[in-house]
Amino acid sequence: MIEAIYRNDVCKFTQTENAERCDFLQFLKRTSMIEPCGSENEYRNNVHLLSKLCAIGYLVIGYKDLNNPRAVFCESGTRNGKTLFANLFKEISRMYIVQGKIGDPFLWSEMPEDIKIVLIEDFSESFKLETLFNNITGDWYINKRGGRHSFLPFSKSPKLILTSTQPLTSKDPSLTHRMWRLQFSDYYGQEHRVESDFGKLFYHEWDTTDWAYIWELIADCIHLYLRYGYINTDINECR
Template identity: 40%
Template sequence: MITSLIQFHKTNNACHYELTQEGKKCQFLQFLINTSNFTWRKIPEEVTEEDKRQEASILLSKLCAIGYLIFQKKRPDVSRAVIATDYMNKEPGRSGKTLFVNFIAKFIQAEHIVGRFIDINNAFIWNDLSSQTKLVVLDDLPENFEFDWLFPCISGDWVINRKGKRVDMIPYPYSPKIVITTFSEIAGKGVSVDYRKWELPFSDYYNASHSPIDDFGKCFFTDWDIEDWKYAYMLIADCVQLYLNYGPVLTQEILWERKIEVEIGTDFVSWADIYFLNPSYLNQTISRKKLYDLFLKEDSTCRKYVSSTAFKQKLAKYCNAKRIAFSTQILDGTELFSFSKVIRNEEI
């Protein structure tokens, strides 16, 4: 499918995109590309094709989510809360989530609610919503928020208790959609929860020391000229078209891998990515000590914060995320590691 700014090629296990000449001029599209860049610390030679596919899928998911939130028609089978989450930043905020939400709110009527102060026992929590409200923004929700409390609002009629004992109801086809920003993963497990989440990961490309103004030389929205707004409207049109073409593009599997990356550290992941680039290493046995020494050879200071035990734990998490079968055995008092690739169903 060809759009005016960006062209995607998507199959079962691969996603690629190309920017048109017009697309290269759209600052907000470039901003979204940057927020989907989880490998910006790597040198180009270290970025794998799998990295590129994953980041393209994350970008497509964000563009489709914008289209979903903008598009007024609602369908029960795709009723979800869009959740913009930090997956790399060690400190809350500055990753671009708020700009993402504010961009959408420039085109439809939105009601913002400060998430960290939200009280689900407050009967008048939706008091300020009107029939014209098309988007409810729950900003900065805490980790312990009871996500299932939102189920009726996501997939049913929206009941609003007004002060003065008046009760309004917005029928499901006309009720607002929900977008959430959060620093940590929203609690909740199970099919019902997964069926109502559309999670969008934001990298740490933007952080406390690097903001969009450093890249683009202007504040989004307030400093935009007619040309900038033209490309913003073109992007909105593309997002709606992408959503209608692809529907919800979910990236839970990628998010899980990125979450593991945060847990074990980008330095370790970078080393392991390079090590396993050699396919022969996926079918060999190597002693734990030898592999640990190879890891330390890259940076001897790692010994201070990655013990041999921690190294094994990180390696096990890495292999689990990358679908590498990892097994150990003791032979003559030496612990040996073995690796082999796990074949995906779509690769058979």
């Protein structure tokens, strides 16, 4: 469906006819329009798209790379598409969703052991991402009520998706080396909804053809991730 050549921080795509028919891919393209049209950095929008595609491959594939473990950090304003992106994995994988107080010492106590992805939605500004460092790079020790606990080795622990309305601004290497930053443009918002573009609610109103395109796209995402790995979208770091 989609192939990429990524060299010297420049990405060029080739696509089949199915790429135009895949609503989710068109959604990813529009939410990757970060740099203004006509600006010197407009070419970077292809890099933003490639980063999203590779992140999908990273989240879907079972293998966890001990040398480069990351949490996928989705940032945007309200209704810009980050949660819709994250919810794809609720449909195609085993996901556990965390809302509310993340500082709870029993945060993971109700999480089934076969969970593949954990989604932490719109955490508060006061939450320190450093709290999750062990969950990103190491084994999980899970406290349970009644003094019980369990253990998940790194190789079997879930991957993390974080969504936030606040950008990842810290330049602390300990943080940036653990985050896969995905930015979502303001193409969609309160006045312009995704369903108004495509005429259907994603996932819930998809038919078998829509899902066939998604699985074809996911196969390409895995291929792109295995080829390119983590894609950095920070202009200042790339230069």
